[in-house]
Structure formats: C-alpha cells, structure tokens
Amino acid sequence: MPTRAELVEHIVRLLDVRLLDPLEILLEGDDAVDPLRRLMRIRAGRWADLMRGDDDRAAAGAVLRLIATLYPSDRAFDPPLDWWRTPLGRVVARRVGHPSAEAVSLATAGAMLGITRQGVHDLVRRGKLPRHPDGGVPSAAIRDRLRLSDEREQGDSNDQ
Structure with missing residues (x-):
C-alpha cells in the first residue's frame, strides 16, 4: 500500500x-x-x-x-495497465479491485498485482487464483490476494 x-x-x-x-x-x-x-x-x-x-x-x-x-x-x-502502479491505482486494487469489472484479463490482473501476465497465469494454473467462468480472473480475487499480502506484511513487521 x-x-x-x-x-x-x-x-x-x-x-x-x-x-x-x-x-x-x-x-x-x-x-x-x-x-x-x-x-x-x-x-x-x-x-x-x-x-x-x-x-x-x-x-x-x-x-x-x-x-x-x-x-x-x-x-x-x-485505465491503462500502468495506471495500476500509481498510488491511487494500488489503493483502488486493494480496496475495491477493479471498480467497473467483475473479471479482468490476465494482463490487467498482473498490473493490479504488480506481477507479469505469466505470473498470473502460473497462479491460476496452481489454483492460487481462480479463473472467472467468462475468462480472466475475478476482480474480487485480486483484491483479496492483495489484502492478504498486506496482512502478512503487517504481521511480519509486528513480529520484529
């Protein structure tokens, strides 16, 4: 964040x-x-x-x-893919996912998560991210993954 x-x-x-x-x-x-x-x-x-x-x-x-x-x-x-790297884009992804899409492409999911399209593909293949029935990845799943990552980081900083 x-x-x-x-x-x-x-x-x-x-x-x-x-x-x-x-x-x-x-x-x-x-x-x-x-x-x-x-x-x-x-x-x-x-x-x-x-x-x-x-x-x-x-x-x-x-x-x-x-x-x-x-x-x-x-x-x-x-928004363009690079928008998700801005401070507002990063907060939007964590708080609401994509504000106007139930599912996003693998490229957009990667931009939202800060990883490559291939990285998203690997997460989907390994069952770490669900695939949306209409293709792509559910926006809510990206939001939830980012929140979980934030919680882990906060837990790690509290342990020190």
Whole structure:
C-alpha cells in the first residue's frame, strides 16, 4: 500500500490537472482557484485516510467517488495497465479491485498485482487464483490476494 504522503500528492496532482487547471484557464487565471487548491489538499488528506483506513465501506465510497469525478465517461472505467502502479491505482486494487469489472484479463490482473501476465497465469494454473467462468480472473480475487499480502506484511513487521 502506498504511504499516506504518496497517495495525497498523487490525488492532489490529479485534481490539479483534471479539475483545477482547466478551471483556472476558464476563469482566465482568476485567483479564486487558489483557495480551492488549498481546500483540495486538505480533502485529499481526508480521502487518503479513508482509503487507507479500516472501514471498507468508507474506503470504497471514497475510491468510487474520486474515480467517478476524475475519470468521467459514458463507458466503464478502463485505465491503462500502468495506471495500476500509481498510488491511487494500488489503493483502488486493494480496496475495491477493479471498480467497473467483475473479471479482468490476465494482463490487467498482473498490473493490479504488480506481477507479469505469466505470473498470473502460473497462479491460476496452481489454483492460487481462480479463473472467472467468462475468462480472466475475478476482480474480487485480486483484491483479496492483495489484502492478504498486506496482512502478512503487517504481521511480519509486528513480529520484529
């Protein structure tokens, strides 16, 4: 899981690029955007805390609201594979899996897990990840595997 600081900075950058910079252009550099930038940084910290916190429902809500706001479209959310390596992508994978797909391709599963497509194929072949009846891997199985990995890492750090 990314650190709070990594997640906050990534969210702030996305909000600047996708929302605040266009608003500043539309308003012709109006200083009214500066207070919004400060507010977005504060809110990004709160969202990061929710996404990293223990409340699954609150985390999922924050994730889904942010995705819907930052990536509006008439089509289902389908980010490029490298998006899953970003701080937000890593948190999304751990908290909700893929937000708009019940099953994902082996390549997407690999990106979400941080391994190769072949690595996912091997996990499926060995029964460590289920295959979805329609092909690919269930998004929930990827989420669960990432959570289990996080729990193991926390257990290891508590043992020391």
